[in-house]
Every structure is written in C-alpha cells, then in structure tokens.
Amino acid sequence: MEQSNVYDLIVVGSGAAGLSAAIYAGRYKMKTLVFGDSFGGYTTIAGPIGNYPGYIEVDGFDLMMKMKEQAEALGAQIKDDKVVGVARPDSCFLVTTERGDAYHATAVIFATGSEHRRLGLPNEEALTARGVHYCATCDGPVYGGKTIAMVGGGDSSVKGVNLTAEYAKKIYLITREREIRAEPINQEQMEKLVEAGKVEIILENEVAEIVGTEHLEKVMLRLPFNGSTELVVDGLFIEIGATPRSNLAKDLGVTLDERGYISVTPMMITNMPGVFAAGDITPLFGGFKQDITAAAMGAVAATSAYQYYKIHGNLCASAT
Numbered sequence: 001m002e003q004s005n006v007y008d009l010i011v012v013g014s015g016a017a018g019l020s021a022a023i024y025a026g027r028y029k030m031k032t033l034v035f036g037d038s039f040g041g042y043t044t045i046a047g048p049i050g051n052y053p054g055y056i057e058v059d060g061f062d063l064m065m066k067m068k069e070q071a072e073a074l075g076a077q078i079k080d081d082k083v084v085g086v087a088r089p090d091s092c093f094l095v096t097t098e099r100g101d102a103y104h105a106t107a108v109i110f111a112t113g114s115e116h117r118r119l120g121l122p123n124e125e126a127l128t129a130r131g132v133h134y135c136a137t138c139d140g141p142v143y144g145g146k147t148i149a150m151v152g153g154g155d156s157s158v159k160g161v162n163l164t165a166e167y168a169k170k171i172y173l174i175t176r177e178r179e180i181r182a183e184p185i186n187q188e189q190m191e192k193l194v195e196a197g198k199v200e201i202i203l204e205n206e207v208a209e210i211v212g213t214e215h216l217e218k219v220m221l222r223l224p225f226n227g228s229t230e231l232v233v234d235g236l237f238i239e240i241g242a243t244p245r246s247n248l249a250k251d252l253g254v255t256l257d258e259r260g261y262i263s264v265t266p267m268m269i270t271n272m273p274g275v276f277a278a279g280d281i282t283p284l285f286g287g288f289k290q291d292i293t294a295a296a297m298g299a300v301a302a303t304s305a306y307q308y309y310k311i312h313g314n315l316c317a318s319a320t
C-alpha cells in the first residue's frame with residue numbers, strides 16, 4: 001500500500017461540516033484528507049450570510065475560503081474530486097474517486113450534505129438553465145428587469161426573493177403552504193418588497209406545468225391566480241428543499257433514517273465503527289440546516305474520530 005495514500009481520517013465533503021471537521025482533526029494532529037466535488041458546498045451559493053458568529057455579514061464563498069485556509073494551515077489536504085465508493089475490505093477503509101484514485105483511512109466522516117429537490121415535472125430537466133434554475137444567487141443576476149417566479153415557502157426561497165429583487169422587475173413567490181415560514185429578518189425584508197408591489201405571494205397553489213421549447217415561456221398553476229392559471233414568467237427558481245446525498249454511506253452499510261439522512265448519536269457516531277457523519281446529511285438538531293450547526297457537527301465528528309483513532313491506532317498502517 002502506497003503510504004502517501006494512507007490517512008488517519010478521510011472526510012467526504014468540503015462544505016462547512018467537512019472543513020470544520022478538518023480543522024479539528026488538524027488540531028488533533030490526524031493526517032486528514034478532505035474530498036469535495038463542489039468546493040465549499042451550499043454556502044458558496046448562499047450569498048451574504050448574516051448569522052455566522054464573528055461576522056456582521058460575510059459572503060458565503062469568502063467564509064468557505066477562510067475555513068479552507070484554516071484547515072490547510074493545520075495540515076489537512078483538500079482535493080477537488082468526487083468520491084465514488086467507500087468500502088471496508090478489512091479494518092481499514094478504502095475510498096475510491098472519480099479520477100480513478102484509491103485512498104485508505106482508519107476513520108471516515110461523511111459530510112456530503114444534500115442536493116436541490118426538483119419539482120419532477122415534464123420539461124423541468126430540458127429547460128434547466130434555460131429559464132429553470134435552482135440557485136437564485138448564481139442565476140438571479142441574469143434576470144435584470146425581468147419577471148420571475150420563485151417556488152417554495154421556506155427560508156431559502158424567501159432569501160432567493162430578496163436576492164433576486166435586486167435585479168428582477170417582478171417576482172411571484174409560489175408555495176403549497178398556507179403561510180411562509182422563513183427567518184423573521186428575511187421575511188420582514190420580503191414584506192417590504194410586497195408592500196412596494198415588487199413581490200406577490202401566491203399561497204396554497206403550485207406549478208403544475210412548465211411550458212417552453214428552447215427557453216421557459218410560462219408556467220401553468222394548479223389553481224387560478226388573479227383569474228388565470230397561466231403565469232407568464234422569464235425565469236423559474238425552485239427552492240423546495242433538498243435530498244440527502246447519502247448513497248455512499250448506504251452502500252457501505254451505514255444506517256439511514258426513514259428520510260434517507262444518516263442516523264447518528266449526539267457525538268456524530270453512526271452504527272458502523274470508524275464511520276461518523278456531520279452537517280446537513282444528518283437529522284440532528286431537528287434538521288436545522290445552517291452553517292453554524294454544520295460546523296458544530298463537524299467539530300464533534302472529528303473529536304469522535306480522534307477518540308476512535310486513539311483507541312485503535314492506525315488500522316491502515318498495520319495492513320501494509
């Protein structure tokens with residue numbers, strides 16, 4: 001076994017949870033490797049963040065760059081590569097990547113987060129990036145002076161409305177729910193836009209059809225709004241939550257909950273010895289998905305991985 005590919009800890013995921021785990025593991029002097037197929041995770045597209053302690057406001061991408069710098073300063077290696085398999089042929093874990101490389105580790109932390117949920121409508125995939133979008137921060141600026149619809153009744157969609165209001169002429173917020181449930185500070189900001197006539201909220205309704213050939217032309221609503229089910233918009237942003245990226249953990253034999261999140265103890269320990277999980281991929285803290293909770297879980301997962309490492313030593317070294 002090539003020693004350069006042997007680590008004490010491999011973290012799958014370079015978002016807030018994974019990088020926080022790497023910072024703590026670095027301070028525990030563990031030889032740590034972090035993989036991320038999209039550096040920084042969701043935080044990089046979150047736009048301005050005003051609730052991360054220590055910053056009045058910080059851009060999400062900048063926050064993740066700071067975490068990366070800190071993790072690297074403490075000795076962690078960070079690779080932009082997708083993990084395609086985690087196996088345990090013996091007491092040591094084998095991690096394989098899309099680039100065809102293989103790595104070994106005594107402990108593994110899954111910090112793989114989640115991915116945007118889709119509406120599941122015909123045409124949705126064909127018109128993705130042609131009027132249909134999943135990231136208001138990334139794609140909102142394209143809609144300067146245009147009319148858009150934002151789907152979802154939670155904090156992400158309300159943040160999306162507030163962000164795109166800087167560019168768009170008119171925004172419709174569509175939700176199946178009876179009311180919007182967002183952080184009060186974000187909701188207050190949106191209410192000012194509603195008062196100004198820039199935003200209209202369509203409650204207890206949903207997008208039934210996405211219409212367009214080369215580009216989105218309009219959406220059809222399930223129920224009439226202002227007398228019509230047709231809503232002509234230039235862009236449709238879908239912010240309806242996320243699905244856990246837990247396939248790798250599942251294939252390894254890690255227990256998931258009924259919604260597909262990795263089941264953990266409050267110390268971020270899974271059912272499988274040597275495997276830990278942190279961040280949005282777990283249902284901990286009642287599923288309160290934030291950078292501060294992800295970072296906290298990463299810190300705890302690294303601490304548990306270190307306890308495991310202290311008890312067992314380098315399980316891969318003995319396999320060489």
Ligand SMILES: Cc1cc2nc3c(=O)[nH]c(=O)nc-3n(C[C@H](O)[C@H](O)[C@H](O)COP(=O)(O)OP(=O)(O)OC[C@H]3O[C@@H](n4cnc5c(N)ncnc54)[C@H](O)[C@@H]3O)c2cc1C
Pocket residue numbers: 012013014015016017018035036037038039040041042043044045046047048049050051052081082083084111112113114156159245248278279280281289290291292294
């Ligand atoms: C629009 C938006 C706005 C938000 N605003 C805020 C806010 O203002 N304040 C706040 O605190 N939180 C905010 N959040 C939530 C916050 O971004 C998340 O809670 C946080 O990103 C969770 O971190 P995580 O590390 O658990 O997961 P993620 O950030 O999702 O990171 C997961 C990582 O795992 C990687 N990964 C997954 N599978 C693999 C694989 N097979 N191989 C390699 N890498 C893999 C991904 O590439 C990524 O790097 C916002 C989220 C969104 C979407």
